[in-house]
Amino acid sequence: MDRKTAEEVPDLKSLLFDGDVGTREEILEAAFDALHEHGYSELTIDAIGDEFEKSQSLIYHHYDSKDELLIDLLGLLTEYFETRTPEILPAEPRDRIEMFVEAAVGLNDTDRTAIGTFIELRAQAVHDDRYREHFVRSDEVIQEYIADDIRDGIEAGVFQEVDADRMATWLHTVGIGTAFRSVTSDDSWIETNEEEVRDYLERRLYK
Amino acid sequence: MDRKTAEEVPDLKSLLFDGDVGTREEILEAAFDALHEHGYSELTIDAIGDEFEKSQSLIYHHYDSKDELLIDLLGLLTEYFETRTPEILPAEPRDRIEMFVEAAVGLNDTDRTAIGTFIELRAQAVHDDRYREHFVRSDEVIQEYIADDIRDGIEAGVFQEVDADRMATWLHTVGIGTAFRSVTSDDSWIETNEEEVRDYLERRLYK
DNA sequence: GCTTGTTGATTAAATATTCAGTCAACGCGG
DNA sequence: CCGCGTTGACTGAATATTTAATCAACAAGC
Numbered sequence: 001m002d003r004k005t006a007e008e009v010p011d012l013k014s015l016l017f018d019g020d021v022g023t024r025e026e027i028l029e030a031a032f033d034a035l036h037e038h039g040y041s042e043l044t045i046d047a048i049g050d051e052f053e054k055s056q057s058l059i060y061h062h063y064d065s066k067d068e069l070l071i072d073l074l075g076l077l078t079e080y081f082e083t084r085t086p087e088i089l090p091a092e093p094r095d096r097i098e099m100f101v102e103a104a105v106g107l108n109d110t111d112r113t114a115i116g117t118f119i120e121l122r123a124q125a126v127h128d129d130r131y132r133e134h135f136v137r138s139d140e141v142i143q144e145y146i147a148d149d150i151r152d153g154i155e156a157g158v159f160q161e162v163d164a165d166r167m168a169t170w171l172h173t174v175g176i177g178t179a180f181r182s183v184t185s186d187d188s189w190i191e192t193n194e195e196e197v198r199d200y201l202e203r204r205l206y207k
Numbered sequence: 208m209d210r211k212t213a214e215e216v217p218d219l220k221s222l223l224f225d226g227d228v229g230t231r232e233e234i235l236e237a238a239f240d241a242l243h244e245h246g247y248s249e250l251t252i253d254a255i256g257d258e259f260e261k262s263q264s265l266i267y268h269h270y271d272s273k274d275e276l277l278i279d280l281l282g283l284l285t286e287y288f289e290t291r292t293p294e295i296l297p298a299e300p301r302d303r304i305e306m307f308v309e310a311a312v313g314l315n316d317t318d319r320t321a322i323g324t325f326i327e328l329r330a331q332a333v334h335d336d337r338y339r340e341h342f343v344r345s346d347e348v349i350q351e352y353i354a355d356d357i358r359d360g361i362e363a364g365v366f367q368e369v370d371a372d373r374m375a376t377w378l379h380t381v382g383i384g385t386a387f388r389s390v391t392s393d394d395s396w397i398e399t400n401e402e403e404v405r406d407y408l409e410r411r412l413y414k
Numbered sequence: 415g416c417t418t419g420t421t422g423a424t425t426a427a428a429t430a431t432t433c434a435g436t437c438a439a440c441g442c443g444g
Numbered sequence: 445c446c447g448c449g450t451t452g453a454c455t456g457a458a459t460a461t462t463t464a465a466t467c468a469a470c471a472a473g474c
Contacts, residue, residue, distance in 0.1 A: 023419075039334030041248040045464060055421045060465065062419095116333040123330035125391035126323040127246030136393045143396070169396045170403035177384020184332035186343045189350070189376045196377035200407070230453075252430060262455045267431065269453095 024062050027052060031073050036113060040120045043070075071130055074121055078138040085145060093153030094206065097171075100146055101201070104175030105194045116183040143172045150205070159205050167205065231269050234259060238280050243320060247327045250277075278337055281328055285345040292352060300360030301413065304378075307353055308408070311382030312401045323390040350379045357412070366412050374412065 030052035031043075038047050045066050049056025063069040089096045103111075125131035147168035153159030174197060182190060237259035245254050252273050256263025270276040296303045310318075332338035354375035360366030381404060389397065 039331070041331070042334070044462080046462085054419090057422075057466080058420055066464065120330055120333050122387075122391050123327055124246070124248065126327050127249070132391060132393075135391055139388070139392050139396070166399050166403045169399040170407075173384045173388055173396070173400050174381060175384070176388050177380045177382070180329075180387045181346070181380055181383050184329050184339060184342055185346050186339075189346070189380070192373050192376040193380050196373045200377075200411075203411075204407075251428080253428085261453090264432080264456075265454055273430070 023054065023058070026054070027059055027062055027069065028073050028076060031069055032077075032117065035073075035120065036117045040124060074131060074134050077118065077121070078134045082138055082141045085142065089145075089149075092158075093149050093156055094158055096149040097146070097153070097201070097205070100149075100171065100175065101197060104171075104178050105190075105197055112183055115179050119180055119183050139172065143168050146171055153205075158207055160207055162205060230261065230265070233261070234266055234269055234276065235280050235283060238276055239284075239324065242280075242327070243324045247331060277328075281338060281341050284325065284328070285341045289345055289348045292349065296352075296356075299365075300356050300363055301365055303356040304353070304360070304408070304412070307356075307378065307382065308404060311378075311385050312397075312404055319390055322386050326387055326390050346379065350375050353378055360412075365414055367414055369412060 027048075031048050033051040034047040035043055037051075038044070045056060045059065048059065048066075048069075052059070059069065063072070089099055121131065122135055125135050147164045150159060150162065150164040150167055154161055154164065178193060234255070238255050240258040241254040242250055244258075245251075252263060252266065255266065255273075255276075259266070266276065270279070296306055328338065329342055332342050354371045357366060357369065357371040357374055361368055361371065385400060
């Protein structure tokens, strides 16, 4: 079923919760792990319970339903991306753009397992508006980060005078496409894809 | 849950099966309709049975399991895209590329509901290699169609001398990203995205 | 001793799958 | 042609299993 080689999943706990890890957080992490292991359509409360040190029934002490738990997890993940993204970006506009491209275009194996989980959650938005809302917002936020970087670069004179919003929209779409394709297909196209994107940036954005 | 306005689903039956519509085909269509209505994770045999004129239990006369049925449906859909795509393309290379871009970038509402179903199936590939195989192959096929069109255009002198495989890879990735994003988010970015893609083609591909 | 967290067992509903039996069509020997 | 056995499509109900959710009881800290 799964083609990943290493079993280790990025430790969401340490990423998402600095310090105070209560039961609620343990549950969220268990849900994330179970989601990663079984996929959304096979995700059961039992499976979440298996990833959870304490009793499965304790989940219902903290959440009213499985649904509510998953929506909470989704909120946590999107919020994480929105707040942490600007914190880890380098200072120089060009480095910042490179980092976005790197993240989108050059996924390593560890990232890919996490991104796969994220993609599966996103796919739920096709039929569930509560999911859709989260991604509408997170797309806006991420895209605005990119647009800001482009504007900074233009201001600093290292980028050409492009339409920042337009290029940010496009870059984000390419990122989503690359991520989706890479977790649902093989590797054969990745390098070629990256070449074209970088070539595009050289011609059109960088001075 | 759903933001589509019109209830009509594209008539798979008439699209996929010309003439001889046996029970097996009716089941496949029912599965497609149910998938469209409920989404993959909420898809039950009962729901498929509801879209199916005959008895629900008859499904098991034709298929060993729900799983087998869905894999069969997937095969049918990918095969459809692979064989029909070249048949409906115009003659001129530039028109052909335009049609690909149109399909990827300018999704109307009817298309979007069908694409949503397709995207949900594709998302299963994250955890199921049987799904993955289908998309690896169909990506290759579609991408090769695009590459061929580009080569034709270069030969005919209407396109610049670009690396056809590289641009085809990139175009297909953009198509996947646009499709995925459009069925899991809102509309606000669509036009901007299209502008950038068309601008890119004008600069980089068209003479 | 009251609140909060925790547990294992239990329930009720949902869901996939099976089954016993009907029916219509078909082939074929008389 | 006429009975008759065979076959495959089909049905409604039954079954087996999975799964979400509940509950009564226990423990610990305050």
